[in-house]
Amino acid sequence: MKFLPISFFILALATAIALAYDPSPLQDICVATNNLDSGVFVNGRFCKDPNQATADDFLFMGLRNPGNTANPLGSKVTPAFVNQFPGVNTLGVSMARIDFAPGGLNPPHLHPRGSEVQFVAEGMLLAGFVTSNQLNNTFFTKVLYKGDVFAFPIGLIHFQLNIGNTYALAFSSFSSQNPGIITVANAVFGAKPPISVDVLTKAFQLDKKVVDYLQAQFWYDNN
Template structure:
């Protein structure tokens, strides 16, 4: 009977233990308003925590996402990002927010967020959106005002204005620092450059074409990251 009890306890432990390590730990305080200087604070997620007694409503506030941004650039787009860098109260909360402006025919090129999924909603215009999975399946949709589309974490995705007027979209991401890796910018604009012979073989292009691409994606590129 005793051995049966021990076996039952071990079985219960085996069932519950995986769940005990599957989630992030709970916060030990209400918030951690991020500051860039120590001020006798605690260093958390790349920033020091302000003394909670000194926090104000402005630490949790951001304005300007109603403003149309200049999209006069090579991509015809601009992203305004609300993160822990400009909303200190977001530090440690695991969320961020962005506004994307698109000129007619503007786009945000193929990229992925290594630390975040994203949900994108259209407030003006029409966008063609989509993502490609690791087995090369393309999920794509044309979305209009009031529609939303989800990009799973780590999946290559893009958005392009396919309407006849400028477009605006808002995005929520489940990380205060989602990271953004643009495929073309990263591959052809790395510093130092990747060996053109290697890229020529990988992309099945001649070396001259690769070198031309690398010249287009040098430090002068004005892709707006978020």
């Protein structure tokens, strides 16, 4: 009987891990389709008849071309999530390309459904993430060079900034077919309808005029 508490703890931990990520597939392939007559609905998308799947369903060419960085952030994210890449449906993986102009920023954001591993293909990036309140909002940051890889844990706020004088390029892999993106500034100050000014002035200890100014800005989405 003395081992029962440990057993229950291990079971609870295993259950929490299992629920934290995309469910494992129970079939070889489940290519996402917009055809609602397919009759098979798995993890948020309908699936194509596997007998009608082709090699093209598992090919995505959208990461070949540079993204347009001529925007206020100087960066562009090109996702290869399930909505763009139907073949990854139920596979629990996806990718993205991030292009950076000199000084370009992929602003503080988080992925609620997936961890991220990023590979720097060109240039030099300052990258970092902040832990939750549980670890006192500890900030982990590194300067990344061509060939370096950095990991961003699921659900934690992170960013990348091009600190070099040249173009930079990175590729990211995710532990989810649809990791999701929440850009912090856009969500807080660009919410529709807007979050109460009383909430924001107290939460951020800002003057109402500052909050009004921030809420009046156009918060660009680089995704």
